[in-house]
Amino acid sequence: MKCKIERNTVQETLILPLYSRKLCTELYPNLYKDETAARLLDQIDYDFSEAEKNSRSLMQRFGALEVAMRQSDLAFEVRDYLKGHPNAAVVNLGCGLDNTGRACDNGRCKIYNLDFPDVIALRQQLLPAGNREQNIPCDLKDTAWFGKIDASGGVVFFASGVFYYFLTQQVRELVRGMADAFPGGVLVFDAANRTAVKMIAKTWLKTAKIKDVGAYFAVSDAAKEIGTWNSRLQVTSRGYMLGYNDLRDPSVSGFFRFLARVGDNGMKMQIVKIRF
Template identity: 30%
Template sequence: MSTHETAHLTGVSKTMLLTVHARAEHTLSDRPRFTDPAAVELVSRLDYDFTIAGQDRLMADGVVLRTLTLDPLVAGYLATHPGCTVVNIACGLDTRFQRLDDGHVTWYDLDLPDVIELRRRLLEDGERHRTIPASALDFAWPDHLEDVSRDVLVIIEGLSMYLEQEEVRTLLDIIAARLPGATVLIEVMSRLFQRYGRERSVEDAGARYTYGCSSAAEFRRTVAPGFTLLHDVPFTRTIARYHPLLAPLTRLPLVDKLAERIVVLRAPV
């Protein structure tokens, strides 16, 4: 295996290089809130100019925030559903399995074939950690899962904002039809930020935001009508947890409207 791997990616797929760099950079910072040594190793092995990624604080801070929001939700699910199956959709170079593996979970990372091809060069599949080369909108991807009779958790991080509303609904329709009763954690960008927010490194990658939603209730009503809305976790709640002095600011209506959130749903049985 070569020391350095070249990434030939474009558009939305290219943004996965930004997120792995953000996690690696945070791990190497003076006071990291989480550590991701696998991300540090991946960045060291990629032949890619991360200059713009390193300069885009808004994007990098957003990746750290969503990691600090999602990791406890996933870890909590693993703790209460031992031996479950996790499907991580649009995984890119995500290393959550390496951070949270409890020794019992069966974990599937799904992404487009060119992404999985690069991922397999950098991270080998294992007995409980496998990859699926497929579009999230392909109705056949659940065929790759060996056992869906056990508890299933679906993670959809960093994807919905790059889809059209009907594509988000299609993705959730696939989950409802093929993974009844599954729990879904999906990152949802606010409509306000989707329309007016700008992240330099995302634009440099040739990607753009196409989907946003004002609330968890609106999300369930418009794209996941058969699902049960369990709760949602705005990123502002994570900010308040780590920076209590900012808590009053996070409760301002405009700040809430700008906040991304993790929406937690249960698929119909």
């Protein structure tokens, strides 16, 4: 029985990142693999013809490369943390249908996937929680979910494509709260500067009817800007297109490597890592 997804629903917004991850796996197999994405797409009843048509365009393919790099950078940081804290909690903030937690599973960690209730309901159908794993319905901005995370063995939080939709003040309050609740933990997420966030916002602001893009979370110099939020925070960042991988793979054209440099340097597309 396939799971039907209607157009113009919250659940539809989960399909396109999933499709991007499948596309990345096909286009850049040496750089990125997401077997779950292809498997889940087979279980979903949805008209993919538009996504398939778009996937042939150059910018769509570069977008897929961005998704691939972002996911593999975040997975690198999760695995890196688990080396020193093998029993840690691995927490996917705004998880959608992403399976990075399980992809990084070392057989000992605890995996938590957090998202809005309707998203988690769909996830339970398609990706029911496995051993040492919980799917938690919540609003990330309401910190009641802190109490559900067992951080006794350490904790690494990651968020992919999530904080662009938060106001700066909301991210600041969340990070400060996490620093108090989870000392010794780490948060990693992707961010970009004001110019890039305005470009990202163009696509979703139309539907959200939001006027003031300037209030949304954007970062140019992470250490300087986020470091002032709390004296305990240790903030570092790396470009997310080339900061972890030089993209010298035959599947990536020279033009895409050029665009990757523009993204990292001009748009400040970066993976921010905060140690609490």
